Amino acid sequence: MTQSLSPRVEAVFWFLLTATGYFLLASLSLHATKGADNIAAVWPPSGYFLALLLLMPSHARARLSAFAGMASASFAANLWGGVPPLSCIAYTLANACEAAVALWLIRRREVGELSFMVPRAVAGFCLAALGASVVSAAVAWALVEGLTGASADFFLSWLTTVLLGMLIVTPPIVMLARMIGTKAMDNASRAMKAEAAAILTLSGLVTIAAFSQSEFPLTFLPCMAVVAAAYRLGPFGAAAGMLIVTIITSLMTGQGYGPIAAIEEASKVKVLFLQFYLLSLLFTTLPLAAMLIVRQRLAKRLEQSNRWLLQAEAAALVGHWRVDLVGWSIRWSDQAYRIHGLVPGTPVDVNYSVEQYIAEDGVAVRKILEQAVRTGEPFEFQGRIRRADGEIRHVKSHGSIETGRGGRAIAIFGTVQDVTEIVENARILEAARSAAERVANTDMLTGLPNRRHTLAFLEKALEGAREHGAPLAVAIFDIDHFKRINDTHGHAMGDRVIHRVGQRAKAALRDEDMLGRIGGEEFVCILQRASAQAAEIVAERVRKAVETGTAAEDGLPQATVSIGLAVFDGELDIEELLHRADQALYAAKRDGRNRLRMAA
Known part of the structure; x- marks a missing residue:
C-alpha cells in the first residue's frame, strides 16, 4: 500500500502509523489495568508493532522510522500513565529489543512471508515470540531492578504479557492486512462474509455471557466458540476469535467480573491464571486451524490426484484392484469394472474376479497369487478373461503384497490392463513377419x-x-x-x-x-x-x-x-x-x- 510513495513520505507514513497505533493500544492497556494493581494480562502494543514489522518493506529506512515511532509512543504512553521517566526509557528499550529479536528469529526461519496457514510456520512464530519475550523481560528486569529493585515476579509478569501480546495480536493483523492487500475479501461471497461476521459476533457474545457472571464456571464456552471459528474460518477465524476473547476477558477480569476474578487469590494469581487460560486457548486453536488448512489442501490434492488417476486409467485401459486378505473382500476401480464388462459398483467377490479367467489361465493365476502371498514378492501375469457379455479379452496384471506387523500379508494390490489390442497387433505383426520371412526365403x-x-x-x-x-x-x-x-x-x-x-x-x-x-x-x-x-x-x-x-x-x-x-x-x-x-x-x-x- 506504500509502493507509490517516495522513500521520505513512506518513512513518515510508517512512523505515524506505528506511533499512533502503539500509543493508543499502550494507553488503553495501562488504563485497563488500573483496577488490577497495575498488572496487565496482555500487552497488545507488542503484537501490533511486530505485525507492522512483518508487513512493511524490508528496507532499513522504513524499519528505522517504525522503531522511532514505537519508541516515541512507548515513552509518551508510559509517561502519561504515571511511570517515572527513567522507567519509561527502560520499558521502551525492552520493547524495542523484544521486537528486534522476534523479527530476527522469524526471518531466520522464514525467508519469504510468514504464513499462519502452515503448522511449521506457526510453531516457528511461537518460538520466536517466546525467545523475544525472554530477552525483553530480561532487559526490562535488569534496567528496572537497578532503578526500583524489581522482584522476580516482575520478570515473569513482563514475559507473559508481551508473549501473549505478540501471540494474540500479531496473527489477525497480519492475516487481515494480507487479505485486504490481495483482495481476498473482495472475492469472498456475501454469504461467506455474513457467516464470518456471525461467527465472530457469536464468539464475543458467548465470551461476554461467560465472563459477565461468576456464579457458574463457564470458561469453556469461549473455547467452543473459538474452535468453531477456527473450523469454519481457518487461521484468520482462530486468530480473530482469539483476539475478541482476549479483549473481553481481559477487560472484564480487570474490572472484577467473571469466574476468574471471583477466585479468592491475589491479583497477580488471577492474572497468571487468565494468561494460562488464554495461552491454553491459543495453543489449541491456532495450530488446529493451520492443520485444518493443511487437511483441506491435502483433500483437494487427493481429489485432484484421484481425478487424474481415473482419467489416466480410462485413457490407458488400466484399472486397479485390492484384495483384503483379512476380510476376504476385493475392491475395483471404475476402469477395472469396465475391463470386465461390468457397471462400476456392481458387487463382486474375490472368487468372481479369478473365475473370469478361462480355465487353463485361471489355474495359473491362482498359483501365481498364492506364491506371491507366501513369498511377499511382486508378481505379474497375463491371461484371458470372459467378460460379462461373453467376449474374450486379454488382460495383464502387475501387483505387490501389502504386509502388516510381523511381515504377515494382509492385502494384495494390483493393476489390470486390457492388452487385447496389443496381443492382436503382436499376432498380426508376427504373422506379417513370418510371411515376410517366407517370402524372403x-x-x-x-x-x-x-x-x-x-x-x-x-x-x-x-x-x-x-x-x-x-x-x-x-x-x-x-x-x-x-x-x-x-x-x-x-x-x-x-x-x-x-x-x-x-x-x-x-x-x-x-x-x-x-x-x-x-x-x-x-x-x-x-x-x-x-x-x-x-x-x-x-x-x-x-x-x-x-x-x-x-x-x-x-x-x-x-x-x-x-x-x-x-x-x-x-x-x-x-x-x-x-x-x-x-x-x-x-x-x-x-x-x-x-x-x-x-x-x-
Missing part, C-alpha cells in the same frame, strides 16, 4: 527355399556334422539340355518344367532332407543323417522321379537331371563341400547326362 517360381535360405540351412547342417559327427551329404543337380527346352518351347514352358522338376524331386526326398533352388535350373539337396550308401539311394530316387514324372505330364517336354553327390568328409566350409558335389555333377554330364556320380 522362398523361390517364387518353385515354392522351394531360395539360394540364401538353402545355403544358410547347409551352413547349420555342416556345423552340426562337424561338431557332433552326424552324417551329411549334398547333391547338386540341374536339368539336362535346359537351353534347348527354352529355345524350342519358350521360356514359359521352361518355367513350368523347372517347377515340375522341383516338385518331383521334393516328393522323392525324406522328411529330414531339404531341397532348394540356387539359380536357373540348378537345385541342391541337403541330405541330413545320411550315410554314403543312403545318400546315393535317395539321390538316385530323385533322378528317377524326375525322369518318369515329367515324361508323364501332358504338354510338358521330356526332362532329365544330372546329379553330383558329395558326402561330408571334414570340410571346413560349405564352399568346399559344394565344390566337390559340383565336380561330380560335371562328371555326370560328361558321361552322358541323366545319371548320378559320386564325388571322390
Whole structure:
C-alpha cells in the first residue's frame, strides 16, 4: 500500500502509523489495568508493532522510522500513565529489543512471508515470540531492578504479557492486512462474509455471557466458540476469535467480573491464571486451524490426484484392484469394472474376479497369487478373461503384497490392463513377419527355399556334422539340355518344367532332407543323417522321379537331371563341400547326362 510513495513520505507514513497505533493500544492497556494493581494480562502494543514489522518493506529506512515511532509512543504512553521517566526509557528499550529479536528469529526461519496457514510456520512464530519475550523481560528486569529493585515476579509478569501480546495480536493483523492487500475479501461471497461476521459476533457474545457472571464456571464456552471459528474460518477465524476473547476477558477480569476474578487469590494469581487460560486457548486453536488448512489442501490434492488417476486409467485401459486378505473382500476401480464388462459398483467377490479367467489361465493365476502371498514378492501375469457379455479379452496384471506387523500379508494390490489390442497387433505383426520371412526365403517360381535360405540351412547342417559327427551329404543337380527346352518351347514352358522338376524331386526326398533352388535350373539337396550308401539311394530316387514324372505330364517336354553327390568328409566350409558335389555333377554330364556320380 506504500509502493507509490517516495522513500521520505513512506518513512513518515510508517512512523505515524506505528506511533499512533502503539500509543493508543499502550494507553488503553495501562488504563485497563488500573483496577488490577497495575498488572496487565496482555500487552497488545507488542503484537501490533511486530505485525507492522512483518508487513512493511524490508528496507532499513522504513524499519528505522517504525522503531522511532514505537519508541516515541512507548515513552509518551508510559509517561502519561504515571511511570517515572527513567522507567519509561527502560520499558521502551525492552520493547524495542523484544521486537528486534522476534523479527530476527522469524526471518531466520522464514525467508519469504510468514504464513499462519502452515503448522511449521506457526510453531516457528511461537518460538520466536517466546525467545523475544525472554530477552525483553530480561532487559526490562535488569534496567528496572537497578532503578526500583524489581522482584522476580516482575520478570515473569513482563514475559507473559508481551508473549501473549505478540501471540494474540500479531496473527489477525497480519492475516487481515494480507487479505485486504490481495483482495481476498473482495472475492469472498456475501454469504461467506455474513457467516464470518456471525461467527465472530457469536464468539464475543458467548465470551461476554461467560465472563459477565461468576456464579457458574463457564470458561469453556469461549473455547467452543473459538474452535468453531477456527473450523469454519481457518487461521484468520482462530486468530480473530482469539483476539475478541482476549479483549473481553481481559477487560472484564480487570474490572472484577467473571469466574476468574471471583477466585479468592491475589491479583497477580488471577492474572497468571487468565494468561494460562488464554495461552491454553491459543495453543489449541491456532495450530488446529493451520492443520485444518493443511487437511483441506491435502483433500483437494487427493481429489485432484484421484481425478487424474481415473482419467489416466480410462485413457490407458488400466484399472486397479485390492484384495483384503483379512476380510476376504476385493475392491475395483471404475476402469477395472469396465475391463470386465461390468457397471462400476456392481458387487463382486474375490472368487468372481479369478473365475473370469478361462480355465487353463485361471489355474495359473491362482498359483501365481498364492506364491506371491507366501513369498511377499511382486508378481505379474497375463491371461484371458470372459467378460460379462461373453467376449474374450486379454488382460495383464502387475501387483505387490501389502504386509502388516510381523511381515504377515494382509492385502494384495494390483493393476489390470486390457492388452487385447496389443496381443492382436503382436499376432498380426508376427504373422506379417513370418510371411515376410517366407517370402524372403522362398523361390517364387518353385515354392522351394531360395539360394540364401538353402545355403544358410547347409551352413547349420555342416556345423552340426562337424561338431557332433552326424552324417551329411549334398547333391547338386540341374536339368539336362535346359537351353534347348527354352529355345524350342519358350521360356514359359521352361518355367513350368523347372517347377515340375522341383516338385518331383521334393516328393522323392525324406522328411529330414531339404531341397532348394540356387539359380536357373540348378537345385541342391541337403541330405541330413545320411550315410554314403543312403545318400546315393535317395539321390538316385530323385533322378528317377524326375525322369518318369515329367515324361508323364501332358504338354510338358521330356526332362532329365544330372546329379553330383558329395558326402561330408571334414570340410571346413560349405564352399568346399559344394565344390566337390559340383565336380561330380560335371562328371555326370560328361558321361552322358541323366545319371548320378559320386564325388571322390
